[in-house]
Amino acid sequence: MIMRFIYQLGSPPYFYALSGRLLPWLSGLCFILFAAGLYGGLVLAPADYQQGDSFRIIYIHVPAAWMSLFVYMIMAFSGAMALIWRIKIAEIILINSAHIGAVFTFLALVTGSIWGKPMWGTWWVWDARLTSELLLLFLYLGIIALYSAIDDKRKAARAVAILALVGVVNIPIIHYSVEWWSTLHQGPTVTKFDKPSIDTRMLIPLLLMAFAYKFLYAIVVLLRARNDLLWRERRSQWVATLFSKEGA
Amino acid sequence: MEAFLKFIDMGGYAGYVWSSYGLALLVFGLSIILPLKEKRQLEKRIRRIIQNEKSVSK
Structure with missing residues (x-):
């Protein structure tokens, strides 16, 4: 049953039709999550007792940083699937995640810098957390550049999959960097095993924003993957049928 | 307003x-x-490709 679903998902026309039906629902949910998260984060949550209202940057910065790691893990996982089983959809998910992954990483770095100025007194320090996150941005950009440099897109996808898998070593380094090395960056407040050390009124909007970001990621990947698929399969029967149905 | x-x-x-x-x-x-x-541009290009192939096969 599950294998059949995965097999079907690997078929381009099925993936194209299913994602087309999913997108309006994903967009609606994403919008609601953003609205609730922003209202909770900007209006309902109280100001921080140390950082005042500047802490509200957390609702942009932390989910972006989480997503920068999450998207990379999805890419590495798709890369493994693409290398082992040669699933075309896995290649497409891999390469079309790179742009939005880079966007999340860029946003985490810049908003972190904006937050660092009033709180730490500096825009940037070359500590382990910031440097390894910057390295992650270069990994994303390297993946995008490598993919566009190779003309044969199946070959390009294999090269990119290998690069994505090698880059995985950076992920635990980023995550544990604040514990392994001394730094200006604060330690984790949410992803601890005991009770999170953050007020519930601050925590709930953060989780809402984190889910909103996940939906946003899904929407962007599907939009890009559909374009990619349409172009790769432009000479296939299902694309021709699709366009004749639309009354081209 | 003040708020x-x-x-x-x-x-x-x-x-x-x-x-x-x-x-x-x-x-x-x-x-x-x-x-x-990008999607809108792709659709235009693919329509053109399909049109061309139709005219070639005729």
């Missing part, structure tokens, strides 16, 4: 807070709009 101004001021951190939110809006907006624009 609104207080909200905008963000306890004196307005510049830092709103530039972060503004940047997020900008990059997320672009991430959605660019693939949608």
Whole structure:
């Protein structure tokens, strides 16, 4: 049953039709999550007792940083699937995640810098957390550049999959960097095993924003993957049928 | 009105807070709009390809 679903998902026309039906629902949910998260984060949550209202940057910065790691893990996982089983959809998910992954990483770095100025007194320090996150941005950009440099897109996808898998070593380094090395960056407040050390009124909007970001990621990947698929399969029967149905 | 101004001021951190939110809006907006624009161009190009193939086969 599950294998059949995965097999079907690997078929381009099925993936194209299913994602087309999913997108309006994903967009609606994403919008609601953003609205609730922003209202909770900007209006309902109280100001921080140390950082005042500047802490509200957390609702942009932390989910972006989480997503920068999450998207990379999805890419590495798709890369493994693409290398082992040669699933075309896995290649497409891999390469079309790179742009939005880079966007999340860029946003985490810049908003972190904006937050660092009033709180730490500096825009940037070359500590382990910031440097390894910057390295992650270069990994994303390297993946995008490598993919566009190779003309044969199946070959390009294999090269990119290998690069994505090698880059995985950076992920635990980023995550544990604040514990392994001394730094200006604060330690984790949410992803601890005991009770999170953050007020519930601050925590709930953060989780809402984190889910909103996940939906946003899904929407962007599907939009890009559909374009990619349409172009790769432009000479296939299902694309021709699709366009004749639309009354081209 | 006063409450609104207080909200905008963000306890004196307005510049830092709103530039972060503004940047997020900008990059997320672009991430959605660019693939949608690309799709419209792709559809045009694919229509042309299909048209050409039809005229060749005739």
